[in-house]
Amino acid sequence: MSFTIKDIAKISGVSTSTVSLVISGKGYISESTREKVQKVIDEYNYRPLRSARQLAANRTGNIGFIISDVHLSRSEAFYSRILLGAELEARNYDTYLLLSTVPVHINAPDDFPRFLKGRDVDGVIIVGSVSPILIDHILKLGMPIALVDYRVPGLEIDSIIMDNRYGLSLIVEHLVHQNVTHIGFVGGSFYHPSIKERFEGYQTAMERLGLGDISRNxxxxYLVEEETTTDIGSLGAEQLLKTVNNLQAIICVNDTTAIGCMNKLQSLGKKVPDDILVTGFDDVNYAALTNPSLSSIHVPKIEMGMGAMKLLMDKIENPDKISQTQLIPVKLVERMSSIRPNRE
Amino acid sequence: MSFTIKDIAKISGVSTSTVSLVISGKGYISESTREKVQKVIDEYNYRPLRSARQLAANRTGNIGFIISDVHLSRSEAFYSRILLGAELEARNYDTYLLLSTVPVHINAPDDFPRFLKGRDVDGVIIVGSVSPILIDHILKLGMPIALVDYRVPGLEIDSIIMDNRYGLSLIVEHLVHQNVTHIGFVGGSFYHPSIKERFEGYQTAMERLGLGDISRNxxxxYLVEEETTTDIGSLGAEQLLKTVNNLQAIICVNDTTAIGCMNKLQSLGKKVPDDILVTGFDDVNYAALTNPSLSSIHVPKIEMGMGAMKLLMDKIENPDKISQTQLIPVKLVERMSSIRPNRE
DNA sequence: CTGAAAGCGCTTACAG
DNA sequence: CTGAAAGCGCTTACAG
Incomplete structure (x- = not known):
């Protein structure tokens, strides 16, 4: 068997309480004692047993990470970065992430993540939109939640969202500065707040720049009540081309749709950016690899994941803390797809 | 607080031992007692606390799932299905999967998954090729391993692999039956055994069908010492076209390279399948969505993940069991990309 | 087939 | 600042 806290205590010549205190960093320990004990811990490479620790401290040491199956498969490049960020931060808390996908529409309690049925997590991070039934259920369990890229107005839940409206205003300004005014928008279902905010950001920015007639036209x-896929991007491009004279640019609600959009334009004989400018949103890692490279709004995904983890752990340690919403800043990344040629 | 095993015992009028036995299904319990206790458990929706259980039984209840960062990012569609399969099976053992990516080339112990440093898993599943240093280290820890799509000859480790050679023979036969004989192959680094086996399968099948002069030419x-990406597929297509007269078909080592290959062929003005046939391997979910749809070798990914989990749990319960290698059967899925038009 | 009891390896008031 | 001791909620020989 491995060493236990008793062994370490005996070797160091102190009590197990003292060893425990040294490890957890809690309480007051004299510097000399701390050093003495720490030396033994290091020497024997001692690590406390998780399950014993959990049992005694009434913590599981696990955090649930929940995402809808549809989001994950549709925007894997986006959400997997958030997971990575959360995992990186989890290491600082010596916590493990338990990943679970859930159906978009929860029908039965059977659809709930199984770590919820046991008492196997101390809190959950939920990424993207998810059934209100699930959120309700978790809240009733008294379990802390941190939301990423989602919000439930009216509920007291920590959340981390990116500044969608501001991002859209950056794009619109970038286009208008190039004297591009006939600007279309391809979006998706408002079920996801970010999608809605991006569309509203488009409208607001257009109106502010005196193009309200366009943004309201x-x-x-082209908005569809569906998940944002490359297909939606293709359909949107086709549709806008059909209905709009003199279309100069298409703002896509995210990078995935932008890629579908560009492909369709090119297969219809329209060149990007020569004939039409295209932009995305999210700046997923393949955005720089498309041809032409795709202009996008950079969203700090890793940081969002880390932030969610921090908010959640903070809430677990201080249950009475007031919940907050963090608005993550974004910035424009100009690439080839939105630079108008021969501007001079 | 929640109910404990003591509460259930008191309510049912039995001892905690009996309740424990009912829950675990171990030992002999009279049917009437079992029913009585089970009823109370159901009624109060009792679930034993994991950490207590783990502490008492000296099990962590967790399994580590290790994959190299490069594999995961290159073949996400393939490996994520294996993860899903393992997760599905994990539920049957009431076990959680702890996911960790590792660098392809481990340099320092810091690169090891952190669940290895603690004693936080009962065993690990390793998917795809991984540094021998890591495998050595885990073996020294005395921790059971199950390998998926990888093998270390000479070591006693359970592994699950697909029948790569047979898959390739199916493809070659399928092509030759259509009177296609000028068949090229695009592959990757032999660092990964599957890649090597597929190439060898190609050679063996060609020779068996009297086309040895081609397969040895x-x-x-086109083989490169790199991860198999779409780029490799493009390069391979270009190269084969340049060096081979009358090229009729290209067998790609997997679907990812096949997609790069098809794109390149089309951009060079060659039609698939009219001018050249193309095949892939793995049958990832987007293989049916390409244009033309891609013929491939179907690999039961979910089943492989489930199988690995079963092998591993079996090994954990019976440490003396002899390790085995399971060869998973594959089958050809004929789609448009490999059907020669106007055969009659 | 079932119960009493020890023990798993920690944490945490409590006392000093 | 440190130690003795109780207790977390289970499992598992052991006895009967």
């Missing part, structure tokens, strides 16, 4: 935006 | 295959 039905022909200028 | 360097001009007929």
């Amino acid at each position: 039905k022909n200028y935006h | 360097k001009n007929y295959h």
Whole structure:
């Protein structure tokens, strides 16, 4: 068997309480004692047994990471970065992440993540939109939640969201500065707040720049009540081309749709950026690899994941803390797809 | 607080031992007692606390799932299905999967998954090729391993692999039956055994069908010491076209390279399948969505993940069991990309 | 087939 | 600042 806290205590000549205190960093320990004990711990490479620790401290040491199956498969490049960020931060808390996908529409309690049925996590991070039934259920369990890229207005839950409206205003300004004014928008279902905010950001920015007639013109935006896929991007491009004269640019609600959009434009004989400018949102890692490279709004995904983990652990340690919403800043990344040629 | 085993014992009028036995299904319990206790458990929706259980039984209840960062990012569609399979099976053992990526080349112990440093898993599943240093280290820890899509000859480790050679013979036969004989091969680094086996399968099948002169002709295959990406597929297509007269078909080592290959062929004005046939391997979920749809070798990924989990749990319960290698059968899926038009 | 009891390896008031 | 001791909620020989 491995060493236990008793062994370490005996070797160091102190009590197990003292060893425990040294490890956890809690309480007051004289510097000399701490050093003495720490030396023994290091020497024997001692690590406390998780399950014993958990049992005694009434913590599981696990955090649930929940995402809808549809989001994960549709925007894997986006959400997997958030998972990575959360995992990186989890290491600082000596916590493990338990990943679970859930159906978009929860029908039965059977669809809940199984770590919820046991008492196997101390809290959960939920990424993207998810059934209100699930959130309700977790709340009733009294379990802390941190939301990423989602919000439930009216509920007291920590959340981390990116500044979608601001991102859209950056794009619109970038285009208008190039004297591009006939700007279409391809979006998706408002079920996801980010999608809605991006569309609203488009409208607000257009109106602010005196292009309100365009942003309110039905022909200028193609929205579908579906998940944002490359297909939606293709359909949107086709549709806008059909209904709008003199279309100069298409703002896509995210990079995935932008890629579908560019492919469709090219297969219809329209060159990007020569004939039409295209932009995305999220700046997923393949955005720089498309041809032409895709202009996008950079979203710090890793940081969002880390932030969620921090918020959650903070909430677990201080249950009475007031919940907050963090708005993560974004920035424009100009690439080939949105640079108008021969501007001079 | 929640109910404990003591509460259940008191309510049912038995001892905690009996309740424990009912839950675990171990030992002999009279049917009537079992029913009585089970009823109370169901009624109060009792679930034993993991950490207590783990502490008492000296099990962590966790399994580590290790994959190299490069594999995961290159073949995400393939390996994520294996993860899903393992997760599905994990539920049957009431076990959680702890996911960790590792660098392809481990340099320092710091690169090891952190669940290895603690004693936080009962065993690990390793997917794809991984540094021998890591495997050595785990073996020294005395921790059971199950390998998926990888093998270390000479070591006693359970492994699950697909029948790569047989898959390749199916492809070659399928092509030759259509009177296609000028068949090239695009592959990757032999660091990964599957890649090597597929190439060898190609050679063996070609020779068996009397086309040995082709399979041994360097001009007929493009192999690079790199991860198999779409780029490799493009390069391979270009290269084979350049060096081989009358090229009729290209067998790609997996679907990813096949997609790069098809794109390149089309951009060079060659039609698939009219001018050249193309095949892949793995049958990832987007293989059916390419244009033309891609013929491939179907690999039961979910089943492989489940199988690995079973092998591993079996090994954990019976440490003296002899390790085995399971060869998973594969089958050809004929789609448009390999059907020669106007055969009649 | 079932119960009493020890023990798993920690944490945490409590006392000093 | 440190130690003795109780207790976390289970499992598992052991006895009967």
